[in-house]
Amino acid sequence: MSLLTTVTLNAAIDKTYVMESFPLGKVSRVAEMISVPGGKGINVARVAKQLGGAVKATGFVGGSNGQFIVNEMTKAGLDNDFVAVDGESRLCLNMIDKSTGTSTEVLEQGTVLTAAAIEAMKAKVKQLAAESAIVAFSGSLPKGAPSSLYAELIGIAKAEGAKTFLDTSGDALVEGVRANPFFIKPNEDEIEKLLGGRKPERESDLHDGVKQLMEMGIGCVVVTLGASGSLAGYDDRLYRIRAPRIEAVNPVGSGDSFVAGMAVALAAGRSIEQALRLATAAGTANALNAQAGHVVEADIDRLLEQVQIEAID
Numbered sequence: 281m282s283l284l285t286t287v288t289l290n291a292a293i294d295k296t297y298v299m300e301s302f303p304l305g306k307v308s309r310v311a312e313m314i315s316v317p318g319g320k321g322i323n324v325a326r327v328a329k330q331l332g333g334a335v336k337a338t339g340f341v342g343g344s345n346g347q348f349i350v351n352e353m354t355k356a357g358l359d360n361d362f363v364a365v366d367g368e369s370r371l372c373l374n375m376i377d378k379s380t381g382t383s384t385e386v387l388e389q390g391t392v393l394t395a396a397a398i399e400a401m402k403a404k405v406k407q408l409a410a411e412s413a414i415v416a417f418s419g420s421l422p423k424g425a426p427s428s429l430y431a432e433l434i435g436i437a438k439a440e441g442a443k444t445f446l447d448t449s450g451d452a453l454v455e456g457v458r459a460n461p462f463f464i465k466p467n468e469d470e471i472e473k474l475l476g477g478r479k480p481e482r483e484s485d486l487h488d489g490v491k492q493l494m495e496m497g498i499g500c501v502v503v504t505l506g507a508s509g510s511l512a513g514y515d516d517r518l519y520r521i522r523a524p525r526i527e528a529v530n531p532v533g534s535g536d537s538f539v540a541g542m543a544v545a546l547a548a549g550r551s552i553e554q555a556l557r558l559a560t561a562a563g564t565a566n567a568l569n570a571q572a573g574h575v576v577e578a579d580i581d582r583l584l585e586q587v588q589i590e591a592i593d
């Protein structure tokens with residue numbers, strides 16, 4: 281089976297607190313707590329494995345939080361090969377308020393990278409890319425990393441013959457796309473930043489934005505739109521994808537689940553339409569449960585039928 285390697289430079293413990301209510305400035309008690317390895321790339325790896333893909337997770341980990349992240353992945357049978365650094369891997373908190381149905385995220389900054397750690401990661405990516413069909417780079421850059429780091433790592437992975445995915449934000453995304461990854465998945469805010477601050481007002485503006493990014497040399501561009509689905513561009517064609525309607529419990533990790541679905545389908549040689557269908561079903565299935573980056577097989581099977589894909593001329 282073709283290997284997917286995920287790269288999480290800013291790994292985290294994702295803690296979800298489910299509460300009856302979460303009023304600001306008051307004391308709230310937690311009804312249910314979920315604590316799992318996270319950060320975008322680790323979520324991609326976990327969901328890709330749940331979807332039947334062959335996966336290896338890499339990135340940086342530090343301190344006792346880092347030890348927890350590696351131990352839990354190993355216990356869950358998730359193949360991993362992380363670079364240890366000084367400092368403590370971060371906590372990412374997600375407070376779910378059941379009374380309002382809202383989710384509030386608080387994301388720590390994480391470890392600070394040294395020049396030696398960055399060199400070690402370049403070597404790790406080179407080694408793993410040589411045995412991978414796809415290398416997916418996901419999440420924010422830790423302090424100490426230059427904003428060009430994803431561009432450099434994408435160049436290294438491409439030189440080893442791997443297809444590259446990039447899901448990040450801010451300057452790391454703007455600089456990363458210059459290395460022409462095969463796949464990017466900006467949301468509406470991120471595509472605005474990529475288009476130089478031009479806000480897409482209408483759906484036709486999004487069409488133009490996706491086309492512009494494909495003309496730059498990115499093979500597949502998907503703008504994800506939460507419950508409204510997504511707009512995808514591939515091979516000079518545009519697709520509007522409608523996600524199944526659901527009662528969302530926690531949408532955190534839906535973007536990562538979407539990336540996992542694309543990677544698993546494309547690594548298995550499926551068509552773009554099949555990949556968009558699996559990705560959308562995975563994103564929606566993730567929102568059905570409280571854990572970030574988790575899908576249930578029966579939900580995927582049911583939701584696959586409900587995804588609507590329309591090719592736009």
Ligand SMILES: Nc1ncnc2c1ncn2[C@@H]1O[C@H](COP(=O)(O)OP(=O)(O)O)[C@@H](O)[C@H]1O
Binds near residue numbers: 467509526532534559
């Ligand atoms: N509330 C929801 N209902 C149905 N599908 C959803 C919902 N939230 C997310 N999804 C699916 O997951 C995909 C990614 O979610 P999105 O929230 O756009 O990404 P991100 O988490 O990166 O912001 C969406 O394109 C959609 O297919």
Ligand SMILES: O=P(O)(O)OC[C@H]1O[C@](O)(COP(=O)(O)O)[C@@H](O)[C@@H]1O
Binds near residue numbers: 572
């Ligand atoms: O690396 P970043 O950009 O700080 O994001 C980290 C956070 O993103 C998440 O992976 C969720 O991302 P998505 O909702 O976009 O899939 C959280 O689980 C994690 O805590």
